[in-house]
Amino acid sequence: MSRLKQFILPDLAEGLTEAEILQWLVSVGDTIELNQPFVEVETAKSAVEIPSPYVGVVTEILHEAGTTVDVGSPIITIDTEPGAPAEAAPAAPAPAAVAESNGGAKIGETTADGRTAVLVGYGAKAPTTVRRARKGAPAPAPAVPAPVAPAPVVAAPVAPVAPVASGGPALAKPPVRKLAKDLGVDLHALVGTGPNGSITREDVTGAVAPVAAPVAVAVAVAEPVAVVASEGDQRIPVKGVRKLTAENMVASAFSAPHVTEFLTVDATRLLKTVAKMKESKEFDGVRVGPLALLAKGVLLALKRHPMVNSSWDEAAQEIVVKKHVNLGIAAATPRGLIVPNIKAAETLSTRELSEALVSLTSTARDGKTPPADMTGGSFTITNVGVFGVDTGTPILPPGEAAILAFGAIREMPWVHKGKVVPRHVTTLGLSFDHRIIDGELGSKFLADLGRFVQNPQEMLLAWA
């Protein structure tokens, strides 16, 4: 037995193929006890700590935090007899130790053969890419295991049968029908190669290739733009928060027709009001800023225009006007963009709102935002002003009808009471879902918000 032990990343749930190393809890040279947690990893199901099965000293950490590791790969080497004379590095794990791969799909993703990965169980396990060779079979190219279609249980080839006369039902199992529907393939146009002339999954996928892909699918499977590589380029794997962000943005940009409107306003009084709040006993101990006051303005304006706080339900063909405002705040965190939201924000006082904002952003920066806080948002503010830019055309978070970009507040020449004077000016950028919100409603909402920024105290009295 080698005294150098390597820990092989196991399948931590049922049918997982990979995990991302979140954080190493030990370093090279550390002593490690039996069952001492040594690494935190995140799978498609959860983030868990792995306890060590070995006692000894850490001699090697094989993957840095942030990397995604296949199940079956060694991740750490532990010397179980530290102090004894050195010995050769451990042999690579035998191929048998390498777990079968399921094609790498996470929950909700589609595997190579078109099945969808699920939360629990092995149901959607795709054909394996690492499997033992059959005797007498032609040797497959070992280095590039390509996803293969499931071998039919009955090996005897069935002669293709002519399609059923038009008008009659085409023979196909429900999942194949679903696939055909999703891909826009007409089952009647196919010749089935399955038992009794039934149409198989392969028949459907085979029919997609030669014909032009339907528009809906084209978005997802559009010809990828070739990336011209040059020396020294850094390639960052797309995963985690970045991947989710990208998927949400694509889903939103191609499903909800966006319109963006801008309004530049004098925010001097907004800043003065914030300064007063800071001095007020009522806001003792709370960090208040322009964002908190603007958020209050948004909530009051939403009360006047409830349709802006709504969602398009494609399946039900209904517009859902939300009872509560779950106010999302886009936050830049070390792990990427996340948008936690404050539930039922319209029920909060300005002080409570300020407190909620502080805790929301600090929780987000610590990476501790609970999932419940990231779902169910109904209106979002993105505070791009903190980066010193004037405005932008924000993309709607999926399921929300509007999003507001709050630009930088800068001192600019401005006509005030008939004279050009330096004033603090900001630009509000409102993107909205044009299916729900017409230009008139969007403009009225934005104009109301502008009035609030220009004169917050008066509007607070008038609307609250």
Added chain:
Amino acid sequence: MVNGERGPRATKSGGTTRTAAKKPAAPRKKATTDRSVANGTDPAFVQLLTPEGDRVEHPDYSVDFTDQEYRDLYRDLVIVRRLDTEGTTLQRQGQLGIWASLNGQEAAQIGSGRALAQQDMVFPTYREHGVLWCRDIDPIMPFGLFRGVDLGGWDSRKYKFNMYTIVIGAQTLHATGYAMGVKLDGKMGTDDGEAVIAYFGDGAISQGDVNEAFVYAAAYDAPVVFFCQNNQYAISVPVHKQAKAPLFERASGFGFPGVRVDGNDVLATYAVTKDALDRARHGEGPGLIEAYTYRMAAHTTTDDPTRYRDRSEEDAWRLKDPLSRMKAFLEKQGLADEDYFAELTAEADRYALDLRERVLSMPEPDPSSIFDHVYPNGSPLIDEQRAEFLAYHASFEGSGH
């Protein structure tokens, strides 16, 4: 707490050394429909030991243990929790396919498990590692199942503890059928009569199987106790989403008594279970116990509770921990000292290490053995399948046999 109960009956002992008696008829408290499950406060239930470790009296139930018996109950709690932790650890190390943790439910399992008489029959789910411990079954037995090297290999007749049942609620029907058999065999009506207990969870109570079992058990006066560990979650669904009234109240609709007990109180769980089992063994029909508890860990190692519940909720339940309150009780009563607790921790660790080493050295099964126990005397069809399976295995490169 008890509704729909039948008339008063004679005191009975049930054939165990420990005694737990239902006190003579006291005015029945009316069970109230409550929504306390949803707002996190404790509902009304039978409690004999508070979370702070103080003994309290209940009008209907009491226990009378010796000092040693109190210590033994605590030892059970500590050891089953330690072994359970090792189960989770082994899974994280890739040594088990999955593990269903009992963490938080130790008192419900030890209290009910220790209330069983030798002759009583148990129908568990896949989480009853604590009850299994009470039946003197080697705690390694379920590990073969979760490691995938056997199908659960204990003799269920010898230990009077059926195989773990993965299908949710199915075992309640098995238990009811078995109990109907006990009645037909005339093995009840005396102190050494046989009672049957079926374990299930709050999720299972929505299953058709469980409701059918209730109907049959009531109609046939079967000697079966339905022991529902309400751990608040059916995987991710909170109990108040699927049950609009307290679970124990369902019993009255089927025509047998139901009672809710503090499932984190090992003493109350013991008393309530003992009473229900004794009633069953004396031919007084079935009963339902709702042990109100909390699953501190994930449903199994395969899910992530942070996705469906608040950390604050877990923190609140941690204050009601079944082990801490029993430890506090032993300390307050002067029944155990620091040395005792230290030695107990060491003993539990030894059990866990021994378990770990034996799990790691479990032999890999012969692939053909999966066919061996389908029929006691074999079958031509199974023989054919075995041959085909072995031929398939032999068709791979590098297969030695």
